[in-house]
Amino acid sequence: MTGHARIVRRSIAGLLLAGATVVSAACGSPNRAGSGSTPPAGQKSAPTRGGSIVGSVRADPASFNRLVAADRTSELVSVLTQAKLVRVNKTTQQVEPWLAESWTADRDGRRYTLTLRRGVTFSDGVPFTSDDVVFTFAAVYDAKVDSVLADAMTVAGRPMEVVALDPQTVSIAFAAPFGPGVRILDNLPILPKHKLEPALQAGTFAKAWTTSTPPADLAGLGPFVLHEYMPGQRMVFDRNPHYWRTTTDGAALPYLDRLTVELIPDQNAEMLRLDAGQLDVMNEDLTPDAYGQMKQAARDGRIQLVDIGTAIQADSFWFNLKPGAFDGDPRAGWLQRDELRHAISMAVDRKAFIDAVFLGAAEAVYGPTSPSNKDWYWTGTPTVPYDPARAKALLASIGVPPGARFSVLVQRGRPRFERGAAFIRDELKKVGLTVDVVALEGNAVVQRLLKARYDAAYFAPTITDTDPVNQQDFFMSAGPFHLWNMAQAKPATDWERHIDELMQRQSASTDAAERKRLFDEVQRTFVEHEPVIYFAARHLYVAVSSRIAAMKPADDLFPVLWAPDEIAVRR
Amino acid sequence: MRGYILRRLAFALFLVVAVSSASLILTELAPGDYASGALGMRARPEAIERARERYGLNRSLGEQYRDWVAHAVRFDFGTSLLYDRPVRELIPERAANTAVLALTALAIATLVGLPLGVVSGSRSGGAVPHVIRAASVVLLSMPPLLTSLFLVFVAARTGWVPIAGMRSAAVPEGGAFVDLLKHLVVPAAAIALPLAAMFERLQAQAMRDAIVQPFVVATLARGVSRRRVVWRDALKVALRPVAAVYGLVVGTLLSGSFAVEVITAWPGLGRLMLDALGARDVYLVAGCAGTGAVFLACATLASDVALAFVDPRVRE
Numbered sequence: 041m042t043g044h045a046r047i048v049r050r051s052i053a054g055l056l057l058a059g060a061t062v063v064s065a066a067c068g069s070p071n072r073a074g075s076g077s078t079p080p081a082g083q084k085s086a087p088t089r090g091g092s093i094v095g096s097v098r099a100d101p102a103s104f105n106r107l108v109a110a111d112r113t114s115e116l117v118s119v120l121t122q123a124k125l126v127r128v129n130k131t132t133q134q135v136e137p138w139l140a141e142s143w144t145a146d147r148d149g150r151r152y153t154l155t156l157r158r159g160v161t162f163s164d165g166v167p168f169t170s171d172d173v174v175f176t177f178a179a180v181y182d183a184k185v186d187s188v189l190a191d192a193m194t195v196a197g198r199p200m201e202v203v204a205l206d207p208q209t210v211s212i213a214f215a216a217p218f219g220p221g222v223r224i225l226d227n228l229p230i231l232p233k234h235k236l237e238p239a240l241q242a243g244t245f246a247k248a249w250t251t252s253t254p255p256a257d258l259a260g261l262g263p264f265v266l267h268e269y270m271p272g273q274r275m276v277f278d279r280n281p282h283y284w285r286t287t288t289d290g291a292a293l294p295y296l297d298r299l300t301v302e303l304i305p306d307q308n309a310e311m312l313r314l315d316a317g318q319l320d321v322m323n324e325d326l327t328p329d330a331y332g333q334m335k336q337a338a339r340d341g342r343i344q345l346v347d348i349g350t351a352i353q354a355d356s357f358w359f360n361l362k363p364g365a366f367d368g369d370p371r372a373g374w375l376q377r378d379e380l381r382h383a384i385s386m387a388v389d390r391k392a393f394i395d396a397v398f399l400g401a402a403e404a405v406y407g408p409t410s411p412s413n414k415d416w417y418w419t420g421t422p423t424v425p426y427d428p429a430r431a432k433a434l435l436a437s438i439g440v441p442p443g444a445r446f447s448v449l450v451q452r453g454r455p456r457f458e459r460g461a462a463f464i465r466d467e468l469k470k471v472g473l474t475v476d477v478v479a480l481e482g483n484a485v486v487q488r489l490l491k492a493r494y495d496a497a498y499f500a501p502t503i504t505d506t507d508p509v510n511q512q513d514f515f516m517s518a519g520p521f522h523l524w525n526m527a528q529a530k531p532a533t534d535w536e537r538h539i540d541e542l543m544q545r546q547s548a549s550t551d552a553a554e555r556k557r558l559f560d561e562v563q564r565t566f567v568e569h570e571p572v573i574y575f576a577a578r579h580l581y582v583a584v585s586s587r588i589a590a591m592k593p594a595d596d597l598f599p600v601l602w603a604p605d606e607i608a609v610r611r
Numbered sequence: 612m613r614g615y616i617l618r619r620l621a622f623a624l625f626l627v628v629a630v631s632s633a634s635l636i637l638t639e640l641a642p643g644d645y646a647s648g649a650l651g652m653r654a655r656p657e658a659i660e661r662a663r664e665r666y667g668l669n670r671s672l673g674e675q676y677r678d679w680v681a682h683a684v685r686f687d688f689g690t691s692l693l694y695d696r697p698v699r700e701l702i703p704e705r706a707a708n709t710a711v712l713a714l715t716a717l718a719i720a721t722l723v724g725l726p727l728g729v730v731s732g733s734r735s736g737g738a739v740p741h742v743i744r745a746a747s748v749v750l751l752s753m754p755p756l757l758t759s760l761f762l763v764f765v766a767a768r769t770g771w772v773p774i775a776g777m778r779s780a781a782v783p784e785g786g787a788f789v790d791l792l793k794h795l796v797v798p799a800a801a802i803a804l805p806l807a808a809m810f811e812r813l814q815a816q817a818m819r820d821a822i823v824q825p826f827v828v829a830t831l832a833r834g835v836s837r838r839r840v841v842w843r844d845a846l847k848v849a850l851r852p853v854a855a856v857y858g859l860v861v862g863t864l865l866s867g868s869f870a871v872e873v874i875t876a877w878p879g880l881g882r883l884m885l886d887a888l889g890a891r892d893v894y895l896v897a898g899c900a901g902t903g904a905v906f907l908a909c910a911t912l913a914s915d916v917a918l919a920f921v922d923p924r925v926r927e
Contacts, residue, residue: 094780099886102649102693110650186661188650250695272705272878273777300780305873305882312767313774483643483891486652490659501652513653521653 087590087608089291092298093320095601096310100271100303104258105249106229107180110188112597120277120299120604121163122229123261123284125154125173125210126222130594130602133415133506135223139168139230139261139284140210143222149550151213152222158208160284162232164259170204175233177202178240185245192227217548219555220509232259263294263605275301285605294605295590311583314343320585320609321600327456328399334583346582346593350412353503354405354577355460357384357448361524361571362492363532375446375495379438381570385424387431388467394576397460401579407567408515410577412595413506416556418563431471445474446495449488452479460575461498490526497523502597508559509547515562516540524571535569586610612919619915623908631901635679636672638888638896644668645692645891666692679894688901689894693887698898701883706902708777709879713868713906715795716802717861724807725853728814732849733822733841743811750808759801759871772796775876798875802868806860810853817849824848851918858914865906 097116103109106118127138137143140154160168180187181199193200198215205211218224235257239248249258255266261284264277277299285293302319304310307330313319315337325348326334338345359376366372374380390404403411407421435444448464450457458479465475480488488494501521503511513519517531517540531537539562546558566572582599584591590608593599600607646662647654663669667678679689688698727747731740750758766774773779773794783790821827822845830840869881876882884899886892 099889100694103695110654186658186665188654188658191655191658247695252696252700270778270878271701272708272882273876274780276780302776302780302876303878304775304876305885309763309775309874309876312763316767316770316774318774480642483648483889484641486647487643489652490647490656520655527656 086289087295087606088611089295089608090297091587091609091611092296092300093585093588093607093609094300094302094318095321096302096304096313096319096323097275098303098305098323101251101269101275103250104253104266105246107185107187107189107231108246116301116598116601117266117275118229119262119598119602120264121258121260121262121266121280122231124227124229125156125225128223128226128505130596131592135221135226140222140225145221145550149214149217149219149221151211153205154210154212154222156208156210157284160261161282162234162259162261163265163280163282164232164235165282166232166234166259168230168232168261169207170210171207172230172233173210174202174204175237175240176228176231179231179236179245180228182240182245184243185240189227193224195224217550218509219547219549220507221550223505223507223509226505230261235259264299267298273303277301283605295608296604299604299607314583314585317342317585320587321591321607322583323598325580325582325595325599328397328401328578329455330583331401331581332399338583341586344584344586344588346584348580348582348593348595348599350403350410351577351580352410352413352506352595353501354410354574355457355498355500356523356572356574357464357496357498358524358572359446359496360492360494361532363525365492371444371446374435374438374440374444377438378569379434380440381573382424383431383434383471384464384468384473385570385573386427386434387471387473388464388575389426390424390575391426393460393463393467396463397456398576398578401581402576403579405574405577407563407574408572409563412577415506416508416559418560420560421563421567428471435471435473440473442472443474444472445476447476447478449485449494449497449499450477450479451482451485451499453481456578457498457500464498464575489523492526499523508543508555508562512543512547515543515566533569535565539565615919616916619912623912626908627901627904630904631683631897632676632680634900635893635897636676638891638893639672639675641891643891645893648889648891649692675893679897688898691887691892691895691898693890693892693895698894701895702880702898702902705878705880705883705899706906708877709865709868709872709881710906711791712795712798712802712872712877712879713861713864715799716806716868717864719799719803720806720810723803724810725814725850727807728811728853729818729841729846729849731811732815732818733837733845740815744815747808747811750804751812753805754870755801755805755868756870756874758804759798759874762797762801763874766797775874777878798868798871798877801871801875802864806864809860813853813856814849817852818845821845821849854914855918857917858911861907861910861914865903869903 097113099111099113101109101113101117102111103114104117106114106122123139125138125140127136129136139157139160141157143152143154145152156168156170162168177200179185180189180193195214195218196216201213203211236245236248239245251269251271255268258266263280263283263285265280266275267278268276279294279297283293287293304313304323307322307327310319310322311330311334314322334343334345337343359381361376366375394400394402394404405411406424407418409417411417448461450461461477465477468475489497501514508515513521514523516522517528517536520527522528525532531540542558542562546555549555549558580595580599582593584600587609588607589610590606591600592603592606594602596602644663645666646659646668650659650662667675682689686699690696691698691701694701727743731743734740763774766772774797777791777794778787779790822841827840827845830844831837868879869884871877872879872881873885880899880902884896887895887899
């Protein structure tokens with residue numbers, strides 16, 4: 041089936057017409073522009089209420105209960121039907137009041153008092169109170185629930201203490217001072233106590249709200265309610281008549297009356313439907329190849345291509361640095377050396393890489409933070425020159441023999457990774473390194489990485505929040521996402537220990553300038569040892585139908601649907 | 612005859628058990644499992660371990676298989692790891708959708724392929740048999756996968772019929788049945804066209820063999836019209852070879868429909884199985900594969916029994 045799917049993608053791509061010129065979107069706004077519910081740049085009149093759109097996902101939801109389902113579709117259902125205490129605006133990366141309209145912090149940044157909005161009701165008309173907040177936290181921390189969000193809702197490895205002071209006020213205390221403060225609350229949708237408390241008490245919360253639950257039994261605080269779910273086909277969401285949010289001039293949100301989410305297996309099928317007028321919003325940003333194919337449709341006015349800006353995360357190339365991973369292997373003397381990674385960084389021409397892999401639509405990256413992450417990027421990040429001669433000398437200095445060989449794991453069926461790994465292989469051949477690109481199915485790649493049974497890997501970690509505290513699992517040596525040597529009991533190297541200390545301090549600091557300074561130091565240490573080599577961060581484009589009149593596209597898991605209440609159509 | 616049917620039934624049962632068991636074991640043996648895939652790379656090892664324990668994936672393969680078989684004999688095929696719902700709840704609706712698609716395609720292929728085969732096989736001269744043969748060769752050389760891609764492309768360009776899916780979000784003018792028929796055009800044609808070509812080729816050859824039989828020549832010599840002889844007398848004989856392969860053809864029809872389902876977003880067993888395989892949902896994979904085997908076994912059994920009725924030699 042995988043093979044078939046790949047053939048399908050390639051074949052449909054071949055059938056589609058390629059265009060010639062870049063057409064910027066009529067409704068597109070540059071990355072991180074503005075906040076609130078105002079129409080995007082280029083929008084002449086205010087968005088109007090009514091109408092419907094069709095979006096897409098790749099697979100059925102695993103559950104309607106976000107606390108126990110980590111898949112992308114379940115998360116989209118949550119985005120559409122539920123709301124959080126605060127929201128990180130993906131266009132500005134700033135925290136915005138959401139269900140909590142305001143908050144105050146005590147002096148050491150450990151305890152926050154949140155005031156909830158008055159008059160807010162769930163989609164079934166039951167009032168929302170602080171009891172729902174306390175209930176949701178109890179559910180996420182319940183051992184029987186074993187929530188997929190539990191880790192994301194801990195500070196210093198411990199749960200928060202949540203107390204309802206009155207129906208409109210909640211006190212949240214962290215186990216330790218926490219720099220990002222209430223930003224962490226963006227991870228948790230608030231659930232209705234009146235619907236789910238019996239399940240939590242009975243120990244069956246993890247089985248509550250499965251995909252067979254009738255839509256009428258669900259309730260949420262989000263802009264839409266699930267109207268119908270047809271497995272394998274679509275989910276239909278209707279406007280939540282009790283939704284609490286309004287525009288700045290008092291008009292009720294969401295604009296749309298209905299949002300249908302079709303299950304479409306791949307991006308080529310999505311493009312066909314978009315071009316045929318049967319789809320309004322694609323599931324994710326366009327691949328470089330897809331962008332080329334959609335340009336003609338955009339030029340003809342059938343669709344809009346929206347430029348979101350450069351991704352906040354670059355694709356990553358790293359070696360297995362687990363101590364002892366290559367014991368008895370003759371390559372052990374050089375495979376884990378800093379010099380090897382520096383040499384590879386110098387041996388790859390990033391400009392040519394961008395042209396070959398991203399068809400020119402990317403930006404060179406030299407450190408763990410993309411320049412597009414303006415709040416946290418270290419401006420002192422040194423650029424690495426393309427210098428094969430120096431790379432060769434470096435390799436010789438650590439005793440890498442001519443024709444030395446290693447393998448690179450990539451995920452099969454992802455042209456971007458396969459093309460990137462092939463380009464790296466060709467570049468490294470010029471400096472005497474032989475690279476075997478091993479393409480495996482996604483689950484097999486994950487398994488090999490978790491068991492540290494690989495030489496090197498080329499992959500794209502998903503990062504949708506710019507704050508480094510949300511990347512602690514990557515930077516900290518004990519983190520499960522510390523790609524090169526995961527979940528260490530204690531730091532394997534001095535520089536990792538140093539990064540651990542810096543990350544702990546910046547996480548605990550409530551002084552923004554101090555946090556920035558500390559994270560700059562993390563980045564400086566990181567590039568000095570380069571455990572992960574970055575080459576480029578791609579430019580992001582989304583394609584939407586010409587009917588879309590207002591939206592807020594951003595670098596997110598759901599580039600358009602992350603702000604569903606602000607999408608409007610021309611009528 | 613009774614013994615023959617019992618033997619075929621026993622084989623059908625063996626086929627279903629073997630296919631579902633093999634798919635469960637192979638999915639288990641493939642690298643990775645549901646827990647690590649579902650929680651992803653960012654999950655803590657202990658969280659993955661807890662999930663494995665919860666789903667019973669930390670047990671040995673033999674233990675898991677034994678447990679599955681013990682439940683399967685009571686028609687409990689386990690709970691889907693991906694959807695957290697019983698497999699026997701998830702399969703019927705999708706199997707019905709696959710059956711709708713496969714039977715429609717089979718009907719089209721039979722109604723188009725057999726008459727064309729009779730026409731091309733019973734005529735020795737003229738342009739018609741040549742045109743039919745050429746079209747069949749072209750369609751036979753295009754697997755359903757490519758045919759569906761072509762049809763999807765045509766549907767997208769013309770807008771005549773829906774590109775994909777099974778039903779429209781809102782019931783359009785004409786009602787739900789007309790809407791379903793419109794959605795069937797692309798996937799059913801994609802499966803039916805190569806199949807019709809196969810039937811045409813088989814029927815044409817069988818007809819060519821039948822038309823030279825002495826009893827056909829004698830009937831023609833008695834002055835009975837050629838059309839009557841071909842469509843009544845020769846066809847009876849010429850249908851036997853086609854009936855003999857009908858069961859096998861249904862098998863290829865189902866495997867072909869899986870690929871077409873994926874391309875045209877038809878919510879059938881193929882899509883469900885692809886999702887289950889991707890997620891390493893072992894019980895759902897076994898359930899889908901077993902259901903596919905049930906389809907194949909039923910079709911083969913029906914074909915074998917029908918053939919045994921018309922040709923007593925088969926029973927031996």
